[in-house]
Amino acid sequence: MTTIDYIGLDVHKKSISFCAKAQDGRILDEGKIAAQHKDLNAWAKARPRPWVGALEATLFTGWIYDDLKPLAQDLKVAHPAMLKAIAASKKKNDRVDARKIADLLRCNLLPECYMAPSGIRELRRVLRYRNLVVRQSTRMKNRIAGLLMETGTIYNKERLHGKGYFHDLLGNLQETPASVRDLLKLSRKQLEFFETIQKRLLKGLREHGELKERVERLQTIRGIGEVGALTWALEIGEVHRFPSIGQTILIEAAKLAPRHNPQLAAVHERELQRGHGNRATLEVARKLVAYLMAVDKSGQPFQVRTGGAEQL
Numbered sequence: 001m002t003t004i005d006y007i008g009l010d011v012h013k014k015s016i017s018f019c020a021k022a023q024d025g026r027i028l029d030e031g032k033i034a035a036q037h038k039d040l041n042a043w044a045k046a047r048p049r050p051w052v053g054a055l056e057a058t059l060f061t062g063w064i065y066d067d068l069k070p071l072a073q074d075l076k077v078a079h080p081a082m083l084k085a086i087a088a089s090k091k092k093n094d095r096v097d098a099r100k101i102a103d104l105l106r107c108n109l110l111p112e113c114y115m116a117p118s119g120i121r122e123l124r125r126v127l128r129y130r131n132l133v134v135r136q137s138t139r140m141k142n143r144i145a146g147l148l149m150e151t152g153t154i155y156n157k158e159r160l161h162g163k164g165y166f167h168d169l170l171g172n173l174q175e176t177p178a179s180v181r182d183l184l185k186l187s188r189k190q191l192e193f194f195e196t197i198q199k200r201l202l203k204g205l206r207e208h209g210e211l212k213e214r215v216e217r218l219q220t221i222r223g224i225g226e227v228g229a230l231t232w233a234l235e236i237g238e239v240h241r242f243p244s245i246g247q248t249i250l251i252e253a254a255k256l257a258p259r260h261n262p263q264l265a266a267v268h269e270r271e272l273q274r275g276h277g278n279r280a281t282l283e284v285a286r287k288l289v290a291y292l293m294a295v296d297k298s299g300q301p302f303q304v305r306t307g308g309a310e311q312l
Helices: 037-045 061-071 081-087 094-106 118-151 163-171 177-205 210-216 226-236 250-257 262-273 278-297
Strands: 005-011 015-021 027-034 052-057 074-078
Touching: 005 061, 005 094, 015 094, 027 094, 027 118, 037 061, 037 262, 052 061, 052 094, 061 074, 061 118, 074 081, 074 094, 074 278, 094 278, 118 177, 118 226, 177 210, 177 226, 210 278, 226 278, 250 262, 250 278
Parallel strands: 005 052, 052 074
Antiparallel strands: 005 015, 015 027
């Protein structure tokens, strides 16, 4: 009968502490590895017996998981908050943490969390970076408006960030302090820079083969735009891991979707008539998730039956 080692890995920026235990809890081996591809792969390939491993989900988990997964009989990732609740103790250090993870693994008590395939994680990283850039762009827009309000300048809110309007407005700020005009020019350059970056990142995601088809199917649901579809596809990952719609909701999309989707508008109006404003948004979100999951799982576009009822 083949003996299997149960290895707990406590991951940090510069080092990885490990503890290998037998099924009965005996410590077989423990130590520390430099957090580098070369050292980690050499350690994993030199293991004397088949092994299963577990590590906590952190900023560094992705590359470690990708390196070790092909070399382990099985590799699991633990949910950090649940792991902390289960394994909390006064005595805490890297060695102790590695031992606890090994114990939870061998006793089948590890609070496992989902680890998306590397391809999805790569695309998700791009989408999240694009979202960061959009937030920075919004901050620049607010900064421009704030500078104008601080100096009592009258401006058209709807047209402010249009290139032509902003150029004309800037040319008429003769009585505005020079320092403010300079800050406005700098903020505008930053805004254009952020806009260029986010469009480039979005274009790359848009043109990705398999993702492109999936996003186009999701957009057949009225009220779901390109960014919403991308966010669903990349943050959910593999949709078949969800057995029901109770797993997740899309509140932000639910606030806008009724404007574009008659079926969702009807759901929203029904709940509003009952006097439940927040409930109306929640019900739309649940319905929207049902649509998204159905389209995603079936691989078929969303359609509407004659009479207005939805179908797939």
